[in-house]
Amino acid sequence: LNATKSSVAELKKVSQEAQSRHTLEGVQTLLFFDEIHRFNKLQQDALLHDIETGNLILIGATTENPYYHLNNAILSRCLAFEFQPLSEKSIEQRLTTILEQEKRIIATDIIHYVASIVEGDLRSAINRLELLLLQDQNLTLEEVKSLLPSQKSYHKTEDKYDTISALIKSMRGSDPDAAIYRLAKMLAGGEDPLYIARRIVIFAAEDVGLANPQALPLATASLAAAKELGMPGIRIPLAEAVIYLALSPKSNSAYKAINTALEHIAHAPLQPVPKHLTKLGKALYRYPHDFPQHRVDQNYLEIPLQFYTPCENKFETAAQERLKKIKKV
Known part of the structure; x- marks a missing residue:
């Protein structure tokens, strides 16, 4: 069937x-x-x-x-067997056999070219061979290259998840060249630039985070551009964002903080809002701007909790030093 x-x-x-x-x-x-x-x-x-x-x-x-x-x-009730792409040598051998059976001749360098552009797909190679055999004249290799462009596969259901994962991991690993390669592969394969831009925004917050607070606005700008621009124009803002994020210092402190807080909310009793932070207790609230360094000691949680742990980077280190300084005032 x-x-x-x-x-x-x-x-x-x-x-x-x-x-x-x-x-x-x-x-x-x-x-x-x-x-x-x-x-x-x-x-x-x-x-x-x-x-x-x-x-x-x-x-x-x-x-x-x-x-x-x-x-x-x-x-769960079957065995899965994956058939791997054929090697170029295997495809060349099969195409040569077909030519011998058909008593036709095509130059060896052309057979080699056909085998090299189909990414292991014998059916595709045979289709291209049939097209060449239909030509009335003997073609040069350059003419064949013009007639049969290279086939680059990109599967939007399967490849996209592995490729976007590789893009994210390349930026996280501070490798701008690998990141640009993955971006180019997705764009050349027809991937939706909006999908890529959304993942770039998430990466900017999750992996660059407070180490470079300008990363998120730039990534968000690439998302806004993706909503207005199509290919080929959008490739440039996306490339700028990808390179910038790959080169940026990294911090996942915000990502870890919100995950820890959500885990706590899910498993611990909820704390009530302290009275001085409510509308009813507004007379008890101490307005920080009325105090030196725009800070005043007061409880914001009834039971103190810690979710945020700073990473070691210039911005967060400086922020922690400032916080320690104003707490002494």
């Missing part, structure tokens, strides 16, 4: 035939289900009973990542 052309009704028919065959002949039915990812997860449920009972031996084929597109229930 092919999931692009089949329905659940056809699958049930196959199931009934398999059951009859098993009952009458004592043999199981092997079902090859091509493009299985094209069945949605609700339709895939129709396979579960037959797999569990052994009524069908399922072989599903897909060009997509099964862990994204198949039900966990099906995956």
